[in-house]
Amino acid sequence: MLPPVIAGVDGSAESLAAADWAAREAARRDLPLRLVHVWNWHPRQEDGEPVTAAMGVPPTPLRQWGRHQARRVLRQARARVRAVAPNVLPYDEQVEGPATAALLKAAEESELLVLGSRGLSGFTGFLVGSVAQGVLARATRPVVLVRVDEEAAGEHLxxxxxxxxxxxxxxxxxxxxxxxxxxxxxxxxxxxxxxxxxxxxxxxxxxxxxxxxxxxxxxxxxxxxxxxxxxxxxxxxxxxxxxxxxxxxxxxxxxxxxxxxxxxxxxxxxxxxxxxxxxxxxxxxxxxxxxxxxxxxxxxxxxxxxxxxx
CATH class of the missing domain: 3.40.50.12370 (Rossmann fold)
Structure with a gap:
């Protein structure tokens, strides 16, 4: 199978803009499109730390909630992609964090990885501070950052x-x-x-x-x-x-x-x-x-x- 164009999506406006751009790029390159959502049931977990139950809350309900949110985010992203590039048939995947490690692993399997960015305001969602820096600084495949206001017409004169x-x-x-x-x-x-x-x-x-x-x-x-x-x-x-x-x-x-x-x-x-x-x-x-x-x-x-x- 050809290496896909991968878009990281988290439900934010900037990640949906990244999915749109990735869909158009997949169409240009005649490659498959893969939508990846990274979730972490332990919100305070840092990259590389073991997962433990937080504040006495059993992990199962949090995992179930995380998977439910992931399905909702991916449905939204698929709908956006179908509207932007109807000839591109995306497949999606939900992955448990840590975020940096999950995105780096996804990037290794891709033609390129596309992520959303707020620009001067920094990164949001799973791209927070060290995560964004870690993906860009360690990825072995090209990474494309897309602004929240990026649209198809913006690529054209x-x-x-x-x-x-x-x-x-x-x-x-x-x-x-x-x-x-x-x-x-x-x-x-x-x-x-x-x-x-x-x-x-x-x-x-x-x-x-x-x-x-x-x-x-x-x-x-x-x-x-x-x-x-x-x-x-x-x-x-x-x-x-x-x-x-x-x-x-x-x-x-x-x-x-x-x-x-x-x-x-x-x-x-x-x-x-x-x-x-x-x-x-x-x-x-x-x-x-x-x-x-x-x-x-x-x-x-x-x-x-x-x-x-x-």
Whole structure:
């Protein structure tokens, strides 16, 4: 069986928006859709702690209530999916927590995992604080975060007069590339996403001036315009193989001086999808999502795909 697109749903508006987006993506990729609801009958249980009866309440009624709530949430999500993508036949699953572990296990079996986010207000439902960070920082498959107000028309360019429409072309897919360590998995994900949509791919790299105090002949003495030209040539060389593989994708390349976070936020304004990478290698301080991805998931208005790589 083909790996599914998986949406985590908890009954919140943002998780239903994630299910909608996942259904449309499953249709684009011609993949099955799986809806996963994570529940935990012990509400104070932390990831990795054993489950024990809380406050003298027997576990059986709480488990029954949890399963009942899960069925209700999944019914609601299925109804939304049928309305958005009638040709996609979802199957669903209810899983007992801990939430982070359950979502990570689901992600391992997926083509990509889609979760809802409130954006600047943080995460809700099963995505609370460390859970959200844990999923993004440890997932071995791509994770897409979708805002609560994301709708099908939001993926498309506005119609005449600025009216929302699903009949117009798709908005740009934006890809952030670190030319110090370009990664094939991240680049391929972005090209594939643009190809599936018939959208333009905008590839962005930001570079910063080297520190002062370099000796004669060092790159620090090269003008900013010359450095930009060199970076642009490097970016074009990195993308050449992918242009050949996806000849139907229109690609624009941009390099700018400054912080990568700022460059991506500017580029993602008005985009339909932002694609960024995340290192799989654990750091001494433990898995983390990095400053660029952190800025993207908190401040970018469009869906954000976080693609893990070695």
């Amino acid at each position: 506005p119609a005449r007069g600025g009216r929302p429409s699903v009949l117009t072309g798709y908005r740009d897919v934006v890809l952030g590339v670190d030319l110090g360590e370009p990664c094939d998995a991240v680049i391929e994900f972005a090209f594939e996403a643009a190809w599936l949509r018939g959208a333009r791919l905008r590839v962005v790299h930001a570079w910063q001036s080297p520190p002062l105090g370099l000796g004669p002949g060092e790159i620090g003495l090269v003008s900013g315009a010359q450095r930009a030209e060199e970076w642009l040539g490097f970016l074009s060389a990195v993308l050449r193989i992918w242009r050949d593989k996806y000849p139907g994708v229109e690609v624009t390349e941009t390099v700018s001086e400054g912080r990568a976070q700022s460059a991506l936020l500017r580029a993602a304004s008005g985009a339909g999808l932002l694609v960024v990478g995340r290192h799989l290698t654990d750091r001494p301080t433990g898995p983390r999502i990095g400053p660029v991805t952190h800025a993207a998931i908190h401040h970018v208005g469009c869906p954000v795909a976080v693609v893990p790589h070695e």
